[in-house]
Amino acid sequence: MKIFLKLLLTALAVIVLANILPGVLVTNYVTAVIVAVVISLLNMFVRPLLVFFTLPATIVTLGLFLFVINAIIILLASKLVSGFAVSGFFTALLFSVLLSIFRSFLFSLLKEDKK
Incomplete structure (x- = not known):
């Protein structure tokens, strides 16, 4: 149930950002x-492969290349x-x-207190 709720929250985020950012439809x-x-x-299947194959670039850029990988994931989603x-x-x-x-x-709003 929590996965379904996270997907719906991600869809809400996509809608809000599409309304805010020009160039996203x-x-x-x-x-x-x-x-x-x-x-x-x-993110589950392709991102780990991209991170593995671009590990030297990620290390040299001190992790900033992960932003490029995230952008590639978004571009792949827009093509699919x-x-x-x-x-x-x-x-x-x-x-x-x-x-x-x-x-x-x-997602921080979904956190439950473990008391």
């Missing part, structure tokens, strides 16, 4: 949920999902950074 709410699922799957479009690399970079911040804020 989400056609409807169903597309936002599909984008949330696709981004989650890409019709109805979701990102205009360019720097828009995807800004979108991924803001999505990470927004998701961490929303």
Whole structure:
């Protein structure tokens, strides 16, 4: 149930950021949920491979290359999902950074006290 709620919160973040950022287009709410699922799957399967193969670049840049990997994940999602479009690399970079911040804020609201 918590995974489903996290997907819905990610879809909400995608919708809000698409309305704020120029260059990001989400056609409807169903597309936002599909984008949330696709981004989650890409983060689960593709991101570890990208991190592994770009490990020297990540080490040299002291981890800043991970932002580039996040932007690549967003661009892949925009190619895979019709109805979701990102205009360019720097828009995807800004979108991924803001999505990470927004998701961490929303997920912090889900934390339960373990007393």
